[in-house]
Amino acid sequence: QSVLTQPPSVSGAPGQRVTISCTGSSSNIGAGYDVHWYQQLPGTAPKLLIYSNRYRPSGVPGRFSGSKSGTSASLAITGLQAEDEADYYCQSYASSLRGVFGTGTKVTVL
Amino acid sequence: EEQLVESGGGLVQPGRSLRLSCAASGFTFADYAIHWVRQPPGKGLEWVAGISGNSDNIGYGDSVKGRFTISRDNAKNSLHLQMNSLGPEDTALYYCAKDRGNYHYGMEVWGQGTTVTVSS
Numbered sequence: 001q002s003v004l005t006q007p008p009s010v011s012g013a014p015g016q017r018v019t020i021s022c023t024g025s026s027s028n029i030g031a032g033y034d035v036h037w038y039q040q041l042p043g044t045a046p047k048l049l050i051y052s053n054r055y056r057p058s059g060v061p062g063r064f065s066g067s068k069s070g071t072s073a074s075l076a077i078t079g080l081q082a083e084d085e086a087d088y089y090c091q092s093y094a095s096s097l098r099g100v101f102g103t104g105t106k107v108t109v110l
Numbered sequence: 111e112e113q114l115v116e117s118g119g120g121l122v123q124p125g126r127s128l129r130l131s132c133a134a135s136g137f138t139f140a141d142y143a144i145h146w147v148r149q150p151p152g153k154g155l156e157w158v159a160g161i162s163g164n165s166d167n168i169g170y171g172d173s174v175k176g177r178f179t180i181s182r183d184n185a186k187n188s189l190h191l192q193m194n195s196l197g198p199e200d201t202a203l204y205y206c207a208k209d210r211g212n213y214h215y216g217m218e219v220w221g222q223g224t225t226v227t228v229s230s
Contacts, residue, residue: 036216038155045205045223046147046155051216089155093214097169099145099157 003028004090004102011108012080020105022073022090028100030071033093037066037075040087049088050075077107085109112136112219114144114206119224124197130224132189132206137219140164140184143209145217146191148202148226158204159191162212173199196228 005023012018022035029035037050048057050066053073063079073092077084090102118130132144146158159170159180168180179192189206203225207217 034214034216038217040155045220046207046217047220048210048216048218051210051218057218087154091155091157091217095169097160097167097213098171099160099169100171101147101155101157104154 003094003100004092006088006090006102006105008103009106009108011110013110014080014082016080017076017078018080018107019077020075020088020090020107022075022102024071024073024092026071028071028092028094029068029073035066035068035073036091037064038089038091040089042086046089080107080109082109112208114208114219114221116204116206116221116224119204119226121227121229122196123230124228126196127192127194128196128226130191130193130204130226132191132221134187134189134208137208139182139187142211143167143213144182144189145207145209146180146189147205147207147217149205149223150199150202156202160209160213161189167213193226196226198228200226201228202226
């Protein structure tokens with residue numbers, strides 16, 4: 001089972017700001033490992049959304065941002081759009097060679 | 111275009127073995143770590159295993175350690191996952207994913223996945 005905890009769901013109206021938390025421990029995020037975020041649209045493979053805590057790959061809209069502090073990380077979506085409705089996962093490392101994903105969060109656009 | 115294509119999935123009986131493959135193209139394969147990630151039906155993502163570009167660094171998730179073996183053939187731009195002692199809990203869609211660097215930098219390219227079903 002995952003050691004990174006996310007809220008099962010978050011929702012917001014179009015244009016609103018929503019945040020997704022990713023809570024870890026001193027063994028993973030708090031040990032200094034970077035956090036990455038992925039978006040998974042229904043029926044598709046995950047897509048890298050944020051890497052190394054706060055960087056966006058080319059092509060990812062600026063309304064997505066990431067941050068990390070202590071044993072937690074957050075993903076923010078500012079100006080929520082209908083196409084942002086998806087599952088979101090954080091990912092880090094539980095040791096130098098063992099990766100771990102968060103429990104996942106379903107974002108619903110009202 | 112960077113691309114990963116998984117193969118080898120299928121229906122297998124409990125206790126048996128299966129070998130997955132991942133064919134890479136469009137990038138210098140040996141320069142990047144590759145990971146296996148799986149997703150049981152209707153559930154979240156689980157990191158399964160990872161291997162660095164030169165195979166010096168290999169890691170496994172707790173649920174597969176001792177049963178699964180990841181390997182790569184840089185000459186053939188291919189990655190493999192040998193899965194032994196399979197159980198129903200291993201039923202999932204298995205993805206291979208290319209790291210942005212040599213292990214810890216985020217998975218930037220994903221395949222379409224191959225389905226493994228463990229059932230009698």
